[in-house]
Amino acid sequence: MAYQADLGNGQKIYLENRGTQTYVTLASSSSGQQQQSSTGIETGTWTQPPQLTQTPSGVNVEVFTQDGSRFIQVQGSSVSVSVQSPGSDRGDALPLRQTSNAPTLPPIEPMQPMQPMQPMKMGDMEMNLNSMEMRMGDMEMRMGKSTPNRSFCPQCGAKIEKSDRFCSACGYSLS
Template sequence: MGYVCELGSGYSIYLDNQGTQTMITTVMSSPSQQQQTSSSISTGVWTAPPKIFRTPMGAAIEIFTAQGEVFISVQGNATSVTSETSFIGSAQQMQMQQVASAPSFSTPMEPMSPMLPMQPLKMGNMQMNMNPMEMRMGSVATSTSMSTSSSSTRRFCSQCGKAIEPSDRFCSNCGHHLA
């Protein structure tokens, strides 16, 4: 069972005791974005509900354990253990509510669907096709053949990169055996 404290202006702190670890999740949200940061601090098992105080720099949390009290400073998304206790007298204690767990805002993405083959692109009197590559604007057409034949394909040595002929068994530059 965890606790949440709404500090206002879209800023919330969630606390949860998981064994000897205290999980602290800060959530800052605005209409256009949301940031969530979680950190874990070894505090020991809680013996009483935590207290949270508003401070000029953010918040301070007081955790009660069998080993004593642990004080945690929270400034924005940064958390740290502190020995500072002077805030208790002058700081405002905030109300906390019990919650089942800290929120999780990450939703799994749907798998990407395969890309559809390119269709002819038409804009007004212009049309483009990709295979074979051709472009038509009104009555003017241009096309490029993308066909390749084995006789015009250049080969290169995988060892040194020098151009080789299809009939070569060894590279004339480095002597590498060509497969």
Template sequence: MAYLCNLGNGQQVFIDNQDNQTIVTLTGTQAGQQQQSSSGFSTGKWTALPILYRNAGGFILRVESDRGPHYVQLQGSSLSAIATAPNLESAEVIAMQATETPPRATMEPMKPMEPIKPMEPIKPMKMGDMEMRMNPMEMRMGNMSMSMGESTPSYRQNFCPQCGAPVKENDRFCANCGDRLS
């Protein structure tokens, strides 16, 4: 027969005797995470029901077997055997319930995480008669303006708008009429 006890704070302890081994499993469920640690202790076959105590240092499990008493310290998410009998006079006895269900079946499933929301575009910044936009980069102050990058692509013509003569992409002036190219 196995035993289960709710320790509070989303933690449970599951205790089982399999042949000469006492298996102690701690499970914990908190927002966004589940933890489980399990240890086996060579105790022999149980001769009495296990007893769980709560003291200032955490929880202590007492297992009475054909080899004598054994003690296991449960503190946070760790389990460790205690070599000498602890003083349990002022400790509180915690009730355990008989169960056949291992702790994995009693844990609540984790809630799925929400997807990350995309960032909102940066809004134009305004202060008095000054305005700044990020895409494309534009800044205006009074009747002055500056921009970097273009929101709509511009195409340069391959001929002079004044005389119609062919021009190269890097020409600043028309070689035929001398007109300034934009």
């Protein structure tokens, strides 16, 4: 059997005993997001329902087993176990409700592939990211496939012909 308690601010704690393991599941939800984490701890088989107290520093859980009490301390997302009582600051008792089992988050939908981007135009500038092209005025840049019989100087960007050995604008060696 599992138990749950509301910790406030969209947070809940779920406690479940499976065999000799106690599972502590912390779940939080707010608009647009959910998260949870579970920790399994060897405590022994429960002999009665656990007791839960909330302190300024977190939550204390007392689990009653055949070998005595075990104390589970929860601070934020950290969970630790002890055979000793947490001390005199036991905190305020939190009501536990029986539940069928600990929560499970719905599976995350796989990401869909991106749709091809449409060419963008801004004044005399045009960009096409599908074929990696950009035109602005009389200047063109392409990646992947080269422009037939025409290219640009890697030094200054001036237009050059495939047959050129030097850039006519800056003299850069193209060979």
